Structures are given as C-alpha cells and as structure tokens.
Amino acid sequence: MTEPATRCPYGFVWREDLAKCLQFNGDRVTWRMARERCLAKDADLITIPDEKTMSFIKHFDHKNRDLKQCDFWIGANDEKAENDWRWVSNGDPITYSNWRPNEPNNGGGRNKGDGNEHCAMMLWVFSWAWNDASCKNENACYICEYN
Ligand SMILES: [Ca+2]
Numbered sequence: 001m002t003e004p005a006t007r008c009p010y011g012f013v014w015r016e017d018l019a020k021c022l023q024f025n026g027d028r029v030t031w032r033m034a035r036e037r038c039l040a041k042d043a044d045l046i047t048i049p050d051e052k053t054m055s056f057i058k059h060f061d062h063k064n065r066d067l068k069q070c071d072f073w074i075g076a077n078d079e080k081a082e083n084d085w086r087w088v089s090n091g092d093p094i095t096y097s098n099w100r101p102n103e104p105n106n107g108g109g110r111n112k113g114d115g116n117e118h119c120a121m122m123l124w125v126f127s128w129a130w131n132d133a134s135c136k137n138e139n140a141c142y143i144c145e146y147n
C-alpha cells in the first residue's frame with residue numbers, strides 16, 4: 001500500500017475518490033501558459049472524464065482568496081480540427097462534457113464568429129459550466145493534474 005500523501009508531488013492534493021492529484025492555481029494566464037506551468041511540474045491540465053470529477057470541482061471551496069472569481073482552464077481543445085474536442089494529456093476525444101447551452105460556439109454566438117475559440121474553460125459565474133474561449137485569453141486560472 002502506498003501512502004496516499006506520497007502519491008502527489010509537493011503542492012498537489014490527492015483526491016482519493018477521483019484517484020487524481022490536483023492543484024488549483026490562482027494565477028491568471030493564457031491556456032498555453034497554463035499548460036506550460038503544469039508541464040513544468042510534470043503534470044498537465046486537468047481532464048474531466050466524468051460527472052464525479054465535475055461535481056468535485058463544483059463543490060470545491062473556491063472562496064480561497066487566490067481562487068475567488070476564477071474561471072479555470074481545463075485540458076481540452078479543438079486546435080487540431082475544429083469541433084473535434086480532445087483531452088490534450090492523452091489525445092482522447094471528449095466523451096463526458098459540461099458545456100453551457102449553445103457552447104462550444106467557436107466564437108459564433110450573436111455576432112457570428114471570429115471562429116477562433118479552441119480552448120476550454122470553466123466559468124465561475126455559471127457554476128463552472130464550460131465555454132470554448134480564445135486560447136489567448138489571459139484572464140483564467142487553471143487546474144493541474146499529476147498522473
Ligand atoms: Ca474551436
């Protein structure tokens with residue numbers, strides 16, 4: 001038996017029910033920078049494979065000062081092929097999802113499309129429902145997962 005606390009690198013917390021090492025980060029950066037910062041810790045942006053994981057995130061205590069009003073980048077994008085959403089850590093297509101109604105819209109919406117939204121983030125004002133956003137948006141926090 002491995003001691004649970006030792007399964008995760010420093011700064012990550014082991015979530016027994018999810019079998020994941022997670023780290024919520026309150027610095028606000030682009031999707032790519034967020035991923036780089038996770039990779040630098042031998043981790044990657046989080047995958048959310050099921051409702052159980054999503055539910056954990058929804059109920060996580062976001063009132064922590066650093067995480068207050070954070071949108072969070074997650075490890076999904078459709079940069080390689082439009083609307084072919086993949087988890088970047090393993091290349092798998094997204095099966096479970098928690099998109100807001102009318103998302104992902106690739107920047108479509110009311111003004112029909114700059115067609116340039118290829119990175120997924122969770123929106124705190126909508127209980128962390130997902131939106132596809134411009135990967136260059138610099139105003140989102142991020143969650144790293146270590147495997
Ligand atoms: Ca897209």
Ligand SMILES: [Ca+2]
Nearest residue numbers: 105106107132
């Ligand atoms: Ca969108």
